[in-house]
Amino acid sequence: MNSLFFKGKVRYPDYELNFDLSLPGSGITALFGASGAGKSTLLRAVAGLVKPENGMIRIKDKTWQDDSCQLFIPTHKRSLGFVFQDARLFSHLSVTDNLQYGMKRIDTENRKISLEKAVELLGIGHLLDRMPETLSGGEKQRVSIARALATSPQIMLMDEPLAALDMKRKSEIIPYLQRLNEELDIPVLYVSHVLEEVSSLADHLVLLDKGQIVAAGKTNEMLTRLDLPLAYYDTASAVIEGNIVEEDLQFYLSTLSFPGGQIYLPMGSFRIGQKVRLRIQARDVSLTTEKPENTSILNILDTTVVNFSDNTQGQVMVELDAKGTRLLSRITSKSASILKLDTGKPIFAQVKGIAVID
Numbered sequence: 001m002n003s004l005f006f007k008g009k010v011r012y013p014d015y016e017l018n019f020d021l022s023l024p025g026s027g028i029t030a031l032f033g034a035s036g037a038g039k040s041t042l043l044r045a046v047a048g049l050v051k052p053e054n055g056m057i058r059i060k061d062k063t064w065q066d067d068s069c070q071l072f073i074p075t076h077k078r079s080l081g082f083v084f085q086d087a088r089l090f091s092h093l094s095v096t097d098n099l100q101y102g103m104k105r106i107d108t109e110n111r112k113i114s115l116e117k118a119v120e121l122l123g124i125g126h127l128l129d130r131m132p133e134t135l136s137g138g139e140k141q142r143v144s145i146a147r148a149l150a151t152s153p154q155i156m157l158m159d160e161p162l163a164a165l166d167m168k169r170k171s172e173i174i175p176y177l178q179r180l181n182e183e184l185d186i187p188v189l190y191v192s193h194v195l196e197e198v199s200s201l202a203d204h205l206v207l208l209d210k211g212q213i214v215a216a217g218k219t220n221e222m223l224t225r226l227d228l229p230l231a232y233y234d235t236a237s238a239v240i241e242g243n244i245v246e247e248d249l250q251f252y253l254s255t256l257s258f259p260g261g262q263i264y265l266p267m268g269s270f271r272i273g274q275k276v277r278l279r280i281q282a283r284d285v286s287l288t289t290e291k292p293e294n295t296s297i298l299n300i301l302d303t304t305v306v307n308f309s310d311n312t313q314g315q316v317m318v319e320l321d322a323k324g325t326r327l328l329s330r331i332t333s334k335s336a337s338i339l340k341l342d343t344g345k346p347i348f349a350q351v352k353g354i355a356v357i358d
């Protein structure tokens with residue numbers, strides 16, 4: 001039973017959250033939605049901090065709540081690591097003592113992640129003797145994540161862990177979260193309302209709105225679905241994953257291969273074989289029916305039109321298929337008319353800008 005299963009209803013005087021979700025038991029799953037959508041409430045229901053009605057909360061082979069047999073495991077007996085927006089470290093304890101505090105509560109046989117491993121994964125070895133008040137916001141948050149990890153939890157629950165940090169600190173922490181995801185087999189539920197954060201980190205995405213689950217699925221499929229609002233954000237983008245297969249020292253370019261083709265990237269510090277995730281914004285993809293020659297745009301992908309949106313203020317969003325990988329392109333409706341856009345039509349996607357995520 002390698003999956004997560006959450007079902008139930010949480011009722012407040014002016015609000016109701018309904019959920020019935022089956023999610024993969026590994027990777028980062030983002031709970032995404034506007035303020036008040038119910039993301040934190042769902043996380044709290046998983047943690048047992050609120051008790052959903054008709055509830056079922058199952059983490060792989062462990063059942064934490066099953067109302068059909070009056071089972072409810074209280075929060076302190078659930079093996080979970082909770083990370084909040086503010087780090088909530090014990091101010092009178094050093095970093096080491098903060099880390100040990102959580103760990104000591106776990107029986108020796110259940111300690112699967114050593115303190116050293118948690119310290120190494122979050123890169124906080126140089127901070128161990130410091131007191132929390134001497135740490136930056138980003139450092140505090142890394143300690144707080146390490147403290148949660150050191151309890152060897154069956155699941156990590158993160159409630160907007162980067163929200164209190166500025167952009168620079170955010171981008172410093174994201175690689176640690178990615179590493180944690182690659183190296184440990186602990187599922188993470190990650191609450192966020194920032195699309196870029198979700199597309200950088202999440203393998204799966206649950207979209208919530210006004211207490212309802214709108215849709216759930218793999219991140220790129222969700223980002224590029226034209227029937228969901230994510231494709232209409234100003235920063236709407238697709239996320240692709242591939243491997244670095246070649247380096248061109250003359251032109252200082254690396255080639256990334258993914259199922260939909262090849263992409264050239266500035267060489268940077270990639271190594272051959274490295275897995276790389278890229279974000280391609282819809283506004284950076286233009287379309288042409290003829291394969292362009294003599295163009296300064298290096299990345300041209302062979303695609304098919306899957307679907308396109310109605311004309312909204314002169315703009316059309318186009319969903320493209322590059323041999324199984326979905327991309328988005330935002331063009332003007334005049335361009336759509338010139339291109340005689342139609343579903344199933346083969347078309348070349350010219351990618352003008354790419355952001356390397358990791």
Ligand SMILES: Nc1ncnc2c1ncn2[C@@H]1O[C@H](COP(=O)(O)OP(=O)(O)OP(=O)(O)O)[C@@H](O)[C@H]1O
Pocket residue numbers: 012013014015033034035036037038039040041042193
């Ligand atoms: N203890 C409570 N009592 C009454 N209403 C509550 C309680 N906790 C949350 N709510 C309401 O439930 C709704 C969902 O809140 P929740 O915090 O889950 O949303 P969210 O999606 O996490 O939003 P945000 O991004 O603003 O944190 C809100 O309308 C909120 O006012």
